[in-house]
Amino acid sequence: MAAAARTRPYDVIIFGATGFTGQFVVEEVARCAAEGPSGSLKWAVAGRSRQRLEEMLKQAAGRLSMPELRTDIEIIVADVSIEESLAIMCQQGLVILNCVGPYRFYGEPVVKACIANGAHYLDICGEPQFLERMQLEYHTKALDKGVYVIGSCGFDWTLTAVDSFLTLSSGPEGLCGHDATWKSAVYGFADSGSLRQLRKKFGNKPLPVLGTKVKSRGFMFFSKEIEQYAIPFMGSDPSVVRRTQRFLYEEEQQSPVQYSAYVGVGGIFSVVKLFCGGLLFWFMAKFSLGRKLLTTFPSFFSFGLFSKSGPTMKQIEDTCFNMTFYGEGYSEGADPNEGRPNTKICTQVLGTEPGYVATVSALVQAAITLLNELHCLPRRGGVYTPGAAFYKTSLIDRLHNHSIKFSVRNYQ
Template sequence: MAAGRSIRPYHLVIFGASGFTGQFVVEEVARCATESPTGSPLKWAVAGRSRQRLEEVLKRAAEKLSMPELTADIEIIVADVSQEESLDVMCQQATVILNCVGPYRFHGEPVVKACISNGAHYLDICGEPQFLERMQLEYHTQALNRGVYVIGSCGFDSIPADLGILYTKSQFKGTLTAVESFLNITAGPEGFCGHDATWQSAVYGYADRGSLYQLRKKFGHKPLPVVGARVLKRGSVFFSKEIEQYAIPFIGSDPSVVKRTQRFLYEEEQQSPVQYSAYVGVGGVFSLVRLFCGGLFFWFMGKFSLGRKLLTMFPSFFSFGFFSKSGPTMKQIEDTSFSLTFFGEGYSEGSDPTQGRPNSKICTQVIGAEPGYVATVSALVQAAVTLLNELHSLPRRGGVYTPGAAFCKTSLIDRLNNHSIKFSVKSNQ
């Protein structure tokens, strides 16, 4: 069984703390460490391959947050995904590991294995459906038997979408049957930029997409029942009246994660499943043309090993500046925000979902600061705090879960409302 909080020296260990995202997680944990509802501050440490780089991260965080105590009080654990023993030592010291080392298809599994073997709960910010689903297929039973929770995609992919559906369902007066979400990212004069690690995940995920189809067959799942009218899929490109701009299907992990959550709620909680489609706004005609050109480059070069090598070597060129090896500037982060709008339909209280068309609608919204390094970091840390303080509200005794499945009976949405991510109802008819 997983060790309790009082037994291990650290509540949280941030693995990959010296990485681009990891350094933001360090700052957020430092800010939130004194907010524990139990009244006792969180005890935490940082981990990674280089002690020197970790020391530098703590020094920068101490200066930025005016917390000189960070450099003296926060312990450093040297651990490497290629050294199993070092991961074991790290996991033996933590109640929860926050894994920030990606791409997860290459570096995630050893950390999951070490957490399960050594009784530490595991959270990550993965947006790679193949890794997330494979971990569930191969490690759910082991994690369950060991009393360990493995919860992936606890960042922008996919907490806003997954918990946004749960929130919409909780606010709907009747039986919610279908939801479409539209993501809109607003950037400042310098534009939006993501880090190279996210770009790499996309490149290798596209190249190996055939394996995902084969992986899903191994689950042997029967299709979820369709309650109410079946929702027709939109085209690959369309003008959305809902957000008044062109939109395309969202190719991240959100649809995969939401569907897994809906299956869990249907099979374990006997809840009616919700049909879900995710889209992202791309702007006007000029943005659409630029996206088409970039997509064509990506599609063609992603087919060949040399093309994938070039894509990963020159992310800024091939993504038209949307991704870079240096990541966004602080100005870009400060000027960027997101909104995720949900348009749901279903049957009002007293109506029969098996008869006629849906007769009730709802619109909800999740808004937040910059998605990659502010909202993601806040979501991850609040998920970890929720796990630590509301373990009794999580399903079973352990296992591999989506955020929605793991946290559906907790106060995570309330916590997020107080930390950079806001849930609200726009209309309810």
């Protein structure tokens, strides 16, 4: 970003920089800043404790062999419970990267502060209740202020139906996620009823279905596509895609796509373990005492998939993801109202560890895209999904040049 265009001291401020994910974001921003012309990206870190922020920068400087991080990077003390501190932080940055979760508890004050003080907001939230509520309550306010609020910036022929399958591979130490992600899942599942009520407030009419309506595959099935058992993906992907589809249909008159998201769970032993663990999770998440136990002992109740310490660096280095999209539709000139789809296409997205490498890279590249291509974003502000906000930008190309690779092919 050209220095002449800079209107605030910092282009990017990382809020929650000492958190588990925040530390990875700091390192990614530092690398991107070093790759560009000197002084092209000005950034700072923010959080509750100056001492912890100083220690984090010291560790990052050592890991990246960038001693200048200890002295050149500004520290801003800000706390979600202190409105004035958030205002001061937001007044100093063009873009705030919010890494403080779970967002249902800590996200809204940051969104409000960004809108009130004219700073754009990005996060890596995977909580549909928070994402959709922010759109319902803050879209008009953000639009009036010329501020973009874009959540879930972690990882869209005429297609009529798309199924996505996420699979993960790891090394001998296995997979592991951080406690904050587990907490989001626990409270999100417990509060699923409020999400249905929230969606009614939008008053949206159902999107039209182009071609044949696709039947649901059920809760668990053996997928020939990935050659393992699969279940519906419980994350925010369906919610984010649905909101993107509505934007593209209403604003760009693009035909909606029927979308279903699944995740591979492995063989029959994994299915049995998942079934037993899922029943226990379902029962305990319904009660406050059960939620307390689930969040206090994440490693025990998740069979080691989540822990308070998060994954080791070895686990992160050995983990990668493969998300494959299988779509079907109609070739040019074919009538979707007559006959079955006659075109099939497969898009594959490959990347490094999804939670703390690929997601972090996507967040940082989204911020850089926003800074450099603001004129390509819709309208002049508002609350959007990444697909709605960045579909006319170079974000896909930026991601392809970093930790995420895209490929497209036809399939039978």
